[in-house]
Amino acid sequence: MSAGHKTQFWTIARRDSAAGYLFIAPQLAGIVTFVLLPLCLVFWYSLHEWNVLANTFNYTGAQNYRMLLEDPSLPAVLGSTALFSLGLVVLNMSLALLLAVLLNQKLRGIAVFRTLFFSPVVVSLVAWTIVWGFLLQKNGGINGMLLFLGIEGPNWLREPVTAMISVIVVQVFKNVGLNMILFLAALQSVPNELYEAARIDGAPPFKQFRRITLPMISPTILLTSIITIVGSLQVFAQIAVLTQGGPGVSTTVLVYYLYQQAFQFHFFGYGSTLSILLFVIVACLTFAQWQLRKRIVFYEN
Template sequence: MVGSRVLSGKVSNKLTLSWRDALMGYAFVAPQILGFLLLVLGPLVAVIIFSTQDRNLLSGAVTNVGLENYRFMLNDDPFFTKVLGNTVAFSAGLVPFNLALALVLALLLTQPVPGIVIFRTLFFAPVITSTVAWAVVWRFLFQGEAGINSFLALIGIDGPNWLREPHWAMVAVIFAQVIKNVGLNTLIFMAALQNIPKDYSDAASVDGANLLQRVRHITIPLLSPTIMLVLMLTLIGSLKVFDLIMLMTNGGPANATNVLVYYIYFRAFQVFQTGYASALALILFGAALVITIAQWVVRRRLVYNER
């Protein structure tokens, strides 16, 4: 009898300890789960519901319309196709330019040159600069008769009115955004480059490989996981650029820089059509989700050779 009581007491103590461990674990993850439910899942469900409604933010009127917002988006909205084209053009111009410039800068800034820390600071400074201040400076630099055009005039080039001509306005916004954020990607590439053993490059150099050959056949393959990560982050980030476009061009001229995020803002807070803006927001969410899934598939198959 005594032995059975001792045994049952040990079992109950073990169960008590296991329950304590489980409760402790739940307590640690509870803030994360609560934050996800309140700040991610809850708003996502609300946006899905709003996208099936005709909601007027100004009057507060709400009418269930089913999939009417999506039908209007695909068939009757005169700006949706233009906005999608602008978004694709913005991403297609920003992503390769940003990645190529960041990789070149990372290769240069990891060289053992005296005073290299100063240059690293200079290239990273725009990342922490206020977007408002950055946009004001670049609006001045892209003025028709001053700024960049005054320097171009010195070498006999008649520069365009950057922010007033549709084609050049997109180029100007892409350039300003690239210079603003290229320092972050440069920092990521620098960290990855410093983790690559120098033995590979030294061995290739002994075998007669020049700098470009070493970069092409050694550095870039070893950087492929980092390149995929930076590619995904930059691509998704390009879909969410809003503040610089609003401050520099306000979506103009003639909707030339009106990308999807700005169009969502325009529909929600300028026209007060929050239901239709929610439908547009779901399109943006779906695009980011597809890009993320595609990146993981490509990363597993091409970088890590998984099936």
């Protein structure tokens, strides 16, 4: 009776389900340990004032969230964050798509150029940023080249407008190769028969690109836009190495402001509150982009 009951309980469907759960258990444990648990802890910390130096941990309720609404520096920080993200996303994706189109040619030695444009992606981020920091100094390499052409360059990292442009350009050159490879893979998957039919109908190249290429690679455009936007909101090392958020708060993005509040000023409770704000912004933008897929993404049946 017992053996029969055991055999009946472990049906084929249940054994398959148990095997599936065992396969996903390591990844699920990682998500819980490194994503869900830290997120819950950050929310818990945001309800407290935690002073590491004084060894105090006091419950303050919604006090940190009231501070968030009353913070006079936050509007400027959010403005800098929006400006940085917008500039980075537009420039990165436009340049990546242009490079992908240019490199999607069956020419001799084209693989060398693909490697050259992708190589910055695998370079150490800090090393890349330090080198650019030297190039962008008042007497650095960039101004040296401009001076050779008879142009006196600005102090790139010490003026508000040029500082923001500089950090955007440095980040674009660092990661444009990743989006370029994704776009290149998408372009190579577009059937040639569509272009041949368009050429027979007399469609010019730009119309072929607008009517065939863009719709066919729209799923990749959606993917790269989500990756690039989320990445732009998490940029820290470039700001810390190049400008330290200055001059003023012109390049102080939300992640760097969070770092300042939590680890420079030791306001860990308020820093956790800023983390919650960042999480909400990223989640809302990702959700909005995912909803737009129904209108702008073409899926081939």
